[in-house]
Amino acid sequence: MTNRSGKPMTRRGWLTILAAIGLSAGAGVPADVPRGHQDNVYAVAVSPDGKLLVTGSEDNTAVVWDAAKLTPRRSLEHSSPVYDAVFDASGKGILTADGSGAVTVWEVASGKSLRRLTGHKGALHCVASSADGKWIAAGGGEGDPTVRVWDAATGKSAATFEGHTGPVYSVAFHPTRPVLASSSSDKTVRLWDLKDGPHRTLRGHTSHVYRCAFSPDGKWLATAGHDKTVRVWDAATGAEKAVLKGTKDPVYAVAFSPDGKRLAAGGEDRSVRCWAVPEFVAGGTIEVPGRKPVFAVVFTSHGRQIIAGGGDHKIHRVEE
Secondary structure (H helix, E strand, O other): OEOOOOOEOOOOOOOEEEEEEOOOOOOOOOOOOOOOOOOOEEEEEEOOOOOEEEEEEOOOEEEEEEOOOOEEEEEEEOOOOEEEEEEOOOOOEEEEEEOOOOEEEEEOOOOOEEEEEOOOOOOEEEEEEOOOOOEEEEEEOOOOOOEEEEEOOOOOEEEEEOOOOOOEEEEEEOOOOOEEEEEEOOOEEEEEEOOOOOEEEEEOOOOOEEEEEEOOOOOEEEEEEOOOOEEEEEOOOOOEEEEEOOOOOOEEEEEEOOOOOEEEEEEOOOEEEEEEOOOOEEEEEEEOOOOOOEEEEEEOOOOOEEEEEEOOOOEEEEEO
16 A cells, blocks of 8 residues: 555555454354444444434344444344434434335434335335434435435435436435435436425546445535545536546545545455545545455544444444
8 A cells, every 4th residue: 555655555645444343143142242234234324512423224124322432322223224314403313215215203312113104115225314414315226226315303204216217226415405416327416405305416436336425515415436536526516626547446425524625435456545625635544454345435423533444344433
């Protein structure tokens, strides 16, 4: 591994491994060590107060973790793989999207299932909560590539957006405007106006678009693609700002830091890469232990650390 100057990365490099949690069940594992997930980790999110994490996995569970200690608090059991998991705006609820085709709303304090939001046919790959807590959105998979929005307070359907021609892999609400972004296997990213209905289609990726994320100030939208690029778009105009390369493999995950000054991505090459914002200059790169793809990345609340989840069934913590 090298830094921007081409010199080998060291422990004092831009990213340093801190921890890897998620040991498989088996003999010889101390009782006080969390066993974690037993299959691919597809989602990781941080609570608004930064004290908790939630992860979603193909092992049919979502796990709530202590963010500081990386120890599990609770497992939320599902009947099918959990492809996405996020906290709601209040931090008191968790939303999960799974293979059953429903969004489940969970109470963080008790771990109880409060409500199931239905309407899609087939598996759901993604779910999101609006910044004001009023709306919940999810994207459908094969056979029903619609984006649906529900009223978070009542659970009633509020809108259904049609236009994607392939599975919707990610949805994200703009932090300040009534706009919802979605990305799909149809190579497009779409911006849906929640008030007026019309949408804008962003074209540039040449294959599946796995993840989309708005910057905290709402100025930029970043997307991760199977075409081995991270693309950055002007969220207001839809113009392509940057095409970030550097990997020879598909990119599955992308996230902005809380202060909006950094962008992180992970993918098939088993690494986490970072760029400075708004220059979008490449920073450090580190290969995540386990030699498996990285499917999810998120910055911790203070922005100095990144949590990554992937194909080795674990979550890893890395730091600037």
